[in-house]
Amino acid sequence: MGIPHFLAIPYPIPGHVNPLMQLSHLLSKHGCKITFLNTDYIHKRTNNNISISDKNNLKNEPTTINFVTLPDGLEPEDDRSDHKKVIFSIKRNMPLMLPKVIEEVNDLDVENKISCIIATFNMGWALEVGVNLGIKGVLLWTASATSLACCYRIPQLIHNGTIDSQGFPTKAQEIQLSPNMPMMNTTNFPWRAHDKILFDHIVQEMSTVELGHWWLCNTTHNLEHATFSISPKILSIGPLMSNEINNSSFWQEDTTCLDWLDQHPPQSVIYVSFGSLAVMDQNQFNELALGLDLVNKPFLWIVRPSNDNKVNYVYPDEFVGTKGKIVGWGPQKKILNHPSVACFVSHCGWNSTIEGVYCGVPFLCWPFSGDQFVNKSYICDVWKVGVELNKDENGLTSREEIKEKVEELLGDQGIQERSLKLKKLTLDNIVEEGHSSKNLKNFINWAK
Numbered sequence: 310m311g312i313p314h315f316l317a318i319p320y321p322i323p324g325h326v327n328p329l330m331q332l333s334h335l336l337s338k339h340g341c342k343i344t345f346l347n348t349d350y351i352h353k354r355t356n357n358n359i360s361i362s363d364k365n366n367l368k369n370e371p372t373t374i375n376f377v378t379l380p381d382g383l384e385p386e387d388d389r390s391d392h393k394k395v396i397f398s399i400k401r402n403m404p405l406m407l408p409k410v411i412e413e414v415n416d417l418d419v420e421n422k423i424s425c426i427i428a429t430f431n432m433g434w435a436l437e438v439g440v441n442l443g444i445k446g447v448l449l450w451t452a453s454a455t456s457l458a459c460c461y462r463i464p465q466l467i468h469n470g471t472i473d474s475q476g477f478p479t480k481a482q483e484i485q486l487s488p489n490m491p492m493m494n495t496t497n498f499p500w501r502a503h504d505k506i507l508f509d510h511i512v513q514e515m516s517t518v519e520l521g522h523w524w525l526c527n528t529t530h531n532l533e534h535a536t537f538s539i540s541p542k543i544l545s546i547g548p549l550m551s552n553e554i555n556n557s558s559f560w561q562e563d564t565t566c567l568d569w570l571d572q573h574p575p576q577s578v579i580y581v582s583f584g585s586l587a588v589m590d591q592n593q594f595n596e597l598a599l600g601l602d603l604v605n606k607p608f609l610w611i612v613r614p615s616n617d618n619k620v621n622y623v624y625p626d627e628f629v630g631t632k633g634k635i636v637g638w639g640p641q642k643k644i645l646n647h648p649s650v651a652c653f654v655s656h657c658g659w660n661s662t663i664e665g666v667y668c669g670v671p672f673l674c675w676p677f678s679g680d681q682f683v684n685k686s687y688i689c690d691v692w693k694v695g696v697e698l699n700k701d702e703n704g705l706t707s708r709e710e711i712k713e714k715v716e717e718l719l720g721d722q723g724i725q726e727r728s729l730k731l732k733k734l735t736l737d738n739i740v741e742e743g744h745s746s747k748n749l750k751n752f753i754n755w756a757k
């Protein structure tokens with residue numbers, strides 16, 4: 310048996326590239342060889358964002374991660390926040406080019422040819438290419454196992470009339486996907502954007518990813534224990550929280566916020582971040598800014614630049630902001646792990662969810678789209694480590710709501726205690742004999 314050589318292929322957004330990069334680092338530490346395939350566009354973008362000190366460090370570090378790239382088929386000026394465009398362009402172009410890349414990589418190291426493909430969702434075509442070349446494959450699912458279970462169950466949900474063929478719930482109701490799983494509302498299914506073309510894509514992609522022998526999930530047994538019975542393919546390997554240099558950041562990280570956090574007492578700072586995709590309108594932005602002013606606590610707020618790096622938002626005239634620090638992009642895991650952070654105002658993307666849980670930080674949930682509503686239900690109703698921010702009759706989360714909920718959250722001793730307990734249970738998965746550690750070892754042995 311040789312060393313497993315993995316070809317890692319993420320869909321080109323941070324929510325997929327980051328966890329696959331972390332898994333790659335972990336596999337590399339276990340002696341595996343990794344070839345990481347980014348689109349040209351993303352490779353250029355993430356490479357520009359490695360800080361000078363990290364670049365120097367990278368040179369000294371022996372790494373078994375080798376990078377290769379392929380074009381996504383779009384023009385440089387095309388809008389890559391249009392996911393339909395990106396998904397279909399990739400599906401049209403990359404499958405034809407992948408065999409050549411594999412051949413070239415294998416020619417460079419004939420002793421250790423690519424033995425397994427790890428693709429994230431939307432990149433299931435890579436598993437098909439692998440099957441044709443006799444290379445085995447797995448899916449890395451980057452959202453919760455419960456979201457995966459929802460997608461896996463689409464055919465049954467259509468069959469039993471819970472949703473129609475376009476993914477719309479036939480009525481709002483509480484259902485259980487399988488016995489022992491928490492009740493979930495049919496309006497919270499992760500494909501809630503209700504786009505027929507994207508829904509059909511999900512259905513097709515779910516049948517393609519059946520080619521993956523395992524569906525690796527960045528989750529843990531304690532967080533979603535009842536979900537694993539949905540399919541024997543689901544394997545928890547999380548939380549993926551490697552401390553390696555972040556060589557996959559889409560924006561330059563502003564690390565001055567860590568020094569700023571150092572100057573604040575323990576559990577005093579409200580951390581506000583909505584991941585890499587969520588966009589709010591200017592009215593909502595104003596309410597958030599003024600809400601943070603109203604709260605009697607310092608805040609660290611990530612106001613992400615748009616993809617073309619032009620600032621989108623205008624701060625309202627009344628905004629004071631002197632209690633806070635605003636940065637464009639920060640080292641989120643280090644921020645969440647900082648003792649000064651008291652709570653996390655989050656859009657509940659899965660990576661943010663698992664990072665917050667790992668750090669034992671209570672949540673103020675502000676879901677925007679997709680799987681974030683399912684995640685919010687787990688945070689507030691299942692694990693009970695957060696509260697939800699509600700919207701008023703105009704569809705806005707008001708400044709008063711923000712102030713009230715921050716105070717409610719920080720005054721809730723039960724939530725603080727449960728967050729720390731959940732942290733411990735979650736970390737137990739990655740100790741030597743922990744559930745996720747064992748799963749990872751078994752997976753590597755399978756890949757040999």
Ligand SMILES: O=c1ccn([C@@H]2O[C@H](COP(=O)(O)OP(=O)(O)O[C@H]3O[C@H](CO)[C@@H](O)[C@H](O)[C@H]3O)[C@@H](O)[C@H]2O)c(=O)[nH]1
Nearest residue numbers: 324451452584585586611638639641642658659660661679
């Ligand atoms: O200043 C920041 C802000 C965020 N992050 C990182 O960016 C990632 C954000 O990921 P996530 O919280 O999952 O949010 P999205 O970027 O919105 O992720 C998309 O992909 C996820 C995984 O599939 C889904 O759960 C989300 O709903 C979807 O929007 C996390 O690792 C954060 O640590 C930083 O490094 N610095």
